[in-house]
Amino acid sequence: MALNNPYQAYQANQVFTLSGEKLVLVMYDGSLRFCQQALAALKERDYAKANENLIRAQEIVTELMAGLNFEAGEVARGLYRLYDFIHWYLIQANVNKKAEMVEEVIAFLRELRDTWEEAVRKCRGNGSAGQPGGLNLQG
Numbered sequence: 001m002a003l004n005n006p007y008q009a010y011q012a013n014q015v016f017t018l019s020g021e022k023l024v025l026v027m028y029d030g031s032l033r034f035c036q037q038a039l040a041a042l043k044e045r046d047y048a049k050a051n052e053n054l055i056r057a058q059e060i061v062t063e064l065m066a067g068l069n070f071e072a073g074e075v076a077r078g079l080y081r082l083y084d085f086i087h088w089y090l091i092q093a094n095v096n097k098k099a100e101m102v103e104e105v106i107a108f109l110r111e112l113r114d115t116w117e118e119a120v121r122k123c124r125g126n127g128s129a130g131q132p133g134g135l136n137l138q139g
Contacts, residue, residue, distance in 0.1 A: 021116075021120045021123075022120075024064070024067075024116055025113065025116060025117055025120070027060050027063060027064055028064075028109060028112060028113035028116065029113065030056075030060050031057045031060040031061060031064075031109055032106060032109050032110065032113065034053040034054070034056040034057040034060070035053070035054070035057045035090075035102055035105055035106045035109065036106065037049070037053040038050045038051075038053035038054045038057065038093075038094075038102055039099055039102045039103060039106065041053060042097060042098075042099040042102060043099055047097060050094070050097070051094055054090050054091075054093060054094040054102070055094070057090055057105075058087055058090045058091065061083050061086050061087045061090065062087060064079075064083050065080055065083045065084065065087070068080050068083075082108070082112070086105055086108055086109070089101055089104065089105055090102075090105055093105065
């Protein structure tokens with residue numbers, strides 16, 4: 001991928017150099033941003049814009065699902081089921097044009113994001129993030 005724009009190159013480098021734990025936070029933030037934009041578009045009855053943003057949120061959730069490390073145990077399997085539900089719910093919100101459903105997804109994603117951030121903070125505090133037996137739910 002050739003990036004001629006220096007700003008695009010900088011952004012790509014920032015993503016490629018993130019730790020796994022930080023990348024998950026960035027993905028949560030991105031999915032929340034797209035859901036919020038979709039919610040605003042639904043309220044304005046701009047269904048094309050809502051569709052675009054909901055699809056982008058779905059893509060991020062799919063990446064979160066694909067990145068799970070199932071060797072980490074039941075927590076990863078539980079997250080997979082939750083992500084799968086969120087993905088399905090985003091599709092239903094898009095098909096049915098239901099702002100309330102997007103609001104529910106935003107609440108789920110905020111809770112997941114805040115929980116993940118706290119887990120990373122606690123694991124970093126005891127030096128176990130990314131270490132064997134530490135916080136390693138992502139591949």
